[in-house]
Amino acid sequence: xxxxxxxxxxxxxxxxxxxxxxxxxxxxxxxxxxxxxxxxxxxxxxxxxxxxxxxxxxxxxxxxxxxxxxxxxxxxxxxxxxxxxxxxxxxxxxxxxxxxxxxxxxxxxxxxxxxxxxxxxxxxxxxxxxxxxxxxxxxxxxxxxxxxxxxxxxxxxxxxxxxxxxxxxxxxxxxxxxxxxxxxxxxxxxxxxxxxxxxxxxxxxxxxxxxxxxxxxxxxxxxxxxxxxxxxxxxxxxxxxxxxxxxxxxxxxxxxxxxxxxxxxxxxxxxxxxxxxxxxxxxxxxxxxx
Amino acid sequence: xxxxxxxxxxxxxxxxxxxxxxxxxxxxxxxxxxxxxxxxxxxxxxxxxxxxxxxxxxxxxxxxxxxxxxxxxxxxxxxxxxxxxxxxxxxxxxxxxxxxxxxxxxxxxxxxxxxxxxxxxxxxxxxxxxxxxxxxxxxxxxxxxxxxxxxxxxxxxxxxxxxxxxxxxxxxxxxxxxxxxxxxxxxxxxxxxxxxxxxxxxxxxxxxxxxxxxxxxxxxxxxxxx
Numbered sequence: 001x002x003x004x005x006x007x008x009x010x011x012x013x014x015x016x017x018x019x020x021x022x023x024x025x026x027x028x029x030x031x032x033x034x035x036x037x038x039x040x041x042x043x044x045x046x047x048x049x050x051x052x053x054x055x056x057x058x059x060x061x062x063x064x065x066x067x068x069x070x071x072x073x074x075x076x077x078x079x080x081x082x083x084x085x086x087x088x089x090x091x092x093x094x095x096x097x098x099x100x101x102x103x104x105x106x107x108x109x110x111x112x113x114x115x116x117x118x119x120x121x122x123x124x125x126x127x128x129x130x131x132x133x134x135x136x137x138x139x140x141x142x143x144x145x146x147x148x149x150x151x152x153x154x155x156x157x158x159x160x161x162x163x164x165x166x167x168x169x170x171x172x173x174x175x176x177x178x179x180x181x182x183x184x185x186x187x188x189x190x191x192x193x194x195x196x197x198x199x200x201x202x203x204x205x206x207x208x209x210x211x212x213x214x215x216x217x218x219x220x221x222x223x224x225x226x227x228x229x230x231x232x233x234x235x236x237x238x239x240x241x242x243x244x245x246x247x248x249x250x251x252x253x254x255x256x257x258x259x260x261x262x263x264x265x266x267x268x269x270x271x272x273x274x275x276x277x278x279x280x281x282x283x284x285x286x287x288x289x290x
Numbered sequence: 291x292x293x294x295x296x297x298x299x300x301x302x303x304x305x306x307x308x309x310x311x312x313x314x315x316x317x318x319x320x321x322x323x324x325x326x327x328x329x330x331x332x333x334x335x336x337x338x339x340x341x342x343x344x345x346x347x348x349x350x351x352x353x354x355x356x357x358x359x360x361x362x363x364x365x366x367x368x369x370x371x372x373x374x375x376x377x378x379x380x381x382x383x384x385x386x387x388x389x390x391x392x393x394x395x396x397x398x399x400x401x402x403x404x405x406x407x408x409x410x411x412x413x414x415x416x417x418x419x420x421x422x423x424x425x426x427x428x429x430x431x432x433x434x435x436x437x438x439x440x441x442x443x444x445x446x447x448x449x450x451x452x453x454x455x456x457x458x459x460x461x462x463x464x465x466x467x468x469x470x471x472x473x474x475x476x477x478x479x480x481x482x483x484x485x486x487x488x489x490x491x492x493x494x495x496x497x498x499x500x501x502x503x504x505x506x507x508x509x510x511x512x513x514x515x516x
């Protein structure tokens with residue numbers, strides 16, 4: 001017997017969590033989708049954002065969203081530095097992508113160990129007055145703990161979408177991996193363009209990290225759980241499509257939520273990846289791929 | 291390995307100069323050297339603008355583009371996964387070109403109405419002729435003073451080559467461009483050129499006006515098959 005309100009609540013929770021998944025995956029959509037760099041350390045940058053948010057929230061009482069926002073420039077600079085190192089040691093030498101992958105594995109472990117040394121392995125969570133409250137819409141109950149991350153995720157995605165579609169830098173980022181020599185013939189410096197793009201990708205991780213620690217208690221190894229999921233969202237949405245990433249994230253969120261509600265949470269990731277394979281079999285470019 | 295040696299060419303403002311030669315003689319290498327894509331071992335490339343002389347050797351392609359020198363590369367080098375419109379907007383990346391974006395865009399659509407009809411189509415899905423139009427239009431979007439065109443006729447049907455040459459001439463005249471074009475297609479290229487050079491094995495073997503080129507032995511040997 002299917003109960004309507006159980007179903008509705010599961011779908012709504014899925015949509016909300018999807019908006020959050022979009023925020024976590026945006027960096028991969030940009031860096032992997034547009035620059036062809038498999039930054040598997042991205043979820044660890046997200047976790048770093050979570051720990052910074054936790055630290056500033058628990059010590060100074062700063063609002064998590066505000067922390068995510070003010071950390072974005074710092075993360076942008078960190079992204080620049082990471083890309084410049086990657087460029088000088090790998091890309092410039094014409095190294096195979098596989099060696100670059102090893103570099104990002106290294107970055108991943110480095111971040112994880114640093115977090116463990118600094119913050120320990122205990123679960124941490126942030127406080128904010130609105131986090132415990134919820135919006136009651138008849139049979140559907142919307143908790144702010146999920147609704148605010150959803151809203152911020154959608155705003156972040158929309159902002160990036162317009163950045164890519166409407167600005168000269170955005171368009172240059174879309175073109176740079178297709179033909180970087182041609183881009184230099186347009187008067188743009190390809191290395192600088194990639195550096196900016198990588199910086200933007202990492203900057204989204206600070207906000208995603210703030211959202212993550214609002215939703216769930218965090219621990220240092222949590223980032224690993226997201227590695228598969230973020231790549232799934234980026235590929236499902238169509239590589240390089242920010243809009244696609246949002247829709248893919250919401251679809252994945254709903255699929256996971258329904259599975260968790262009816263079959264148990266253990267099946268969630270299995271269903272997500274099954275769904276991914278199915279879509280790729282029918283539409284190899286992803287939902288919004290070109 | 292030395293590819294080019296003893297190469298000395300010059301152009302004055304408003305000229306259309308062609309660089310003729312068959313495959314593998316160094317035409318493209320010369321253009322790439324001017325654009326900073328291939329670094330020369332020796333020599334100078336002097337660009338004079340408003341009485342100031344600048345040596346282009348050692349400058350990066352993007353720096354040279356920002357001086358108003360734009361190249362239409364061999365093989366077009368479009369962004370295949372971007373639309374016609376996005377390719378054109380990217381052409382206007384440099385600061386000076388952004389101010390003239392609307393004017394240049396409508397001019398491009400006037401010269402190549404086909405591009406206007408296909409604004410939202412992906413560049414990679416267009417025919418060779420349309421792609422060459424887009425490559426030229428994208429270069430025009432950067433508001434160049436000097437346009438270097440590398441082998442525009444490669445892979446195109448004769449009728450398209452003829453139309454393309456007419457368009458290049460039209461754009462050159464309307465926008466007061468200085469054009470350097472490499473070509474293998476002698477008869478089509480000389481239709482729009484003021485004068486030209488013939489390059490053989492990395493050396494300039496002949497220079498002269500259109501009329502002089504047409505009566506030259508090298509030309510007969512290379513292009514007219516006699």
